[in-house]
Amino acid sequence: MGDLEGKRIVLGVSGGIACYKSADLVRRLMDHGAHVDVVMTQSACQFVSPTTFQALSSGPVYTDLWDRRAPNNMVHINLTRQADLVLIAPASANLMAKLAHGLADDLLSTLCLASQLPLMIAPAMNREMWLAPASVRNVALLRADGVEIIGPGQGAQACGETGDGRMLEPHEIVDAVRAHFQPKILDGLKVLMTAGPTCEPIDPVRVITNRSSGKTGYALAQAARDAGARVTLVSGPTALPCPPGVTRLSVQTALQMHQAVMRHATESDLFIAVAAVADWRVANPTDEKLKKIDTGAPELKFVMNPDILQEVASLAPSPWCVGFAAETSLDLAQLQAKRQRKRISLLIANLAQDVMDSEDTQVQLIDESGSHPLPAGPKIQVARVIITEIARRYRQHQA
Ligand code: C5P
Numbered sequence: 001m002g003d004l005e006g007k008r009i010v011l012g013v014s015g016g017i018a019c020y021k022s023a024d025l026v027r028r029l030m031d032h033g034a035h036v037d038v039v040m041t042q043s044a045c046q047f048v049s050p051t052t053f054q055a056l057s058s059g060p061v062y063t064d065l066w067d068r069r070a071p072n073n074m075v076h077i078n079l080t081r082q083a084d085l086v087l088i089a090p091a092s093a094n095l096m097a098k099l100a101h102g103l104a105d106d107l108l109s110t111l112c113l114a115s116q117l118p119l120m121i122a123p124a125m126n127r128e129m130w131l132a133p134a135s136v137r138n139v140a141l142l143r144a145d146g147v148e149i150i151g152p153g154q155g156a157q158a159c160g161e162t163g164d165g166r167m168l169e170p171h172e173i174v175d176a177v178r179a180h181f182q183p184k185i186l187d188g189l190k191v192l193m194t195a196g197p198t199c200e201p202i203d204p205v206r207v208i209t210n211r212s213s214g215k216t217g218y219a220l221a222q223a224a225r226d227a228g229a230r231v232t233l234v235s236g237p238t239a240l241p242c243p244p245g246v247t248r249l250s251v252q253t254a255l256q257m258h259q260a261v262m263r264h265a266t267e268s269d270l271f272i273a274v275a276a277v278a279d280w281r282v283a284n285p286t287d288e289k290l291k292k293i294d295t296g297a298p299e300l301k302f303v304m305n306p307d308i309l310q311e312v313a314s315l316a317p318s319p320w321c322v323g324f325a326a327e328t329s330l331d332l333a334q335l336q337a338k339r340q341r342k343r344i345s346l347l348i349a350n351l352a353q354d355v356m357d358s359e360d361t362q363v364q365l366i367d368e369s370g371s372h373p374l375p376a377g378p379k380i381q382v383a384r385v386i387i388t389e390i391a392r393r394y395r396q397h398q399a
Helices: 019-031 042-047 050-057 075-081 093-101 107-113 127-131 133-144 170-180 215-226 254-265 308-313 332-342 379-398
Strands: 008-013 035-040 085-091 119-123 153-156 162-166 190-195 199-203 206-209 230-235 247-250 270-273 280-282 302-304 320-327 346-351 364-367 370-373
Touching: 008 019, 008 107, 019 035, 019 042, 019 050, 019 085, 019 170, 035 042, 035 050, 035 107, 075 107, 085 093, 085 107, 085 170, 093 107, 093 119, 093 133, 119 170, 127 133, 127 162, 170 215, 190 215, 190 254, 199 280, 206 280, 215 230, 215 270, 215 379, 230 254, 254 308, 270 308, 270 379, 308 320, 308 332, 320 332, 320 379, 332 346, 332 364, 332 370, 346 379, 364 379
Parallel strands: 008 035, 008 085, 085 119, 190 230, 190 270, 230 247, 270 320, 320 346
Antiparallel strands: 153 162, 199 206, 280 302, 346 364, 364 370
């Protein structure tokens, strides 16, 4: 089931060249299960035809306050009464000014004024317009009214200038909408996490590492953020973008990860250790590249890395800690022994060979009462269930 299943979104499209991206946005919102009603301003219709949005949303597109298709002639009321969210993308400077001051001179501005629904807007305008004192004042007014403003992004603009004012990309807007609908079960909490592999140098060009894409950890960081937490993610090297709103501290080695975690551990409410930390590091990495002509196959000596999770769980006071275990076979007695050795009440186990490099995962929660398998699914979906379980247990522990 998509994150937006059963949600009705009124998508307002105002006049800006970014309108063409909103066609893709409609499709993406629907892919996640949303029903989308599109309302366009007259300027938006200059950029993209309503027919485009009609074909994509499989429904009528509304452009006129005096739309005679509504039996009661009140399309500005009817559209929002069954809806869950009004999303405006792109939002022009003009539309934002109207919303900030309560003007209602066309369908989109009137339906916004005539509804108590949450309002999310993705501004799109020239950089000078965005920085104009009037726009800055309007943004502040809208924020004070509880409007959620997402973006704008930065970069090259259609006018040829470069700066702030680009509409966020459709996938970023969808991400914000999905986050909006998540219950805020970690509201106000600080969550510290690790993710990805660590790389232990042999010499300046060779490392020993674990196989880990970081996808599970990053999905959990996103799910914790969506649940209202302030998330600090200590990440080993991965190719993944940092989820917006998450503070990422990038590290290479287990010792660096240990240091970064210990700096933030005592101020955190929760610590979720997802990283595949190398258990050993090379005892004497060299500063110069080993030449195979001189050394042949080198004899490497290893020393143990600190067990970051165990150390954090042993702090007094410690954040509430959750560990992960990727194993090649799942033996409950061994997993329970690991959970107790780490001094944590929740260990999340999976089969390494099933989930590595995959977009999907399947996990079991191991706690003092035994093993509780969760349904398999895409990593973000499973991450949201894990965050729900973590939040419930954390609250119980606090009670
Ligand atoms: O002992 P094992 O490596 O199987 O434990 C896995 C759990 O411990 C994971 O949550 C991992 O992030 C954490 N861990 C750690 N520091 C290490 C090794 C593992 O925090 N040095």
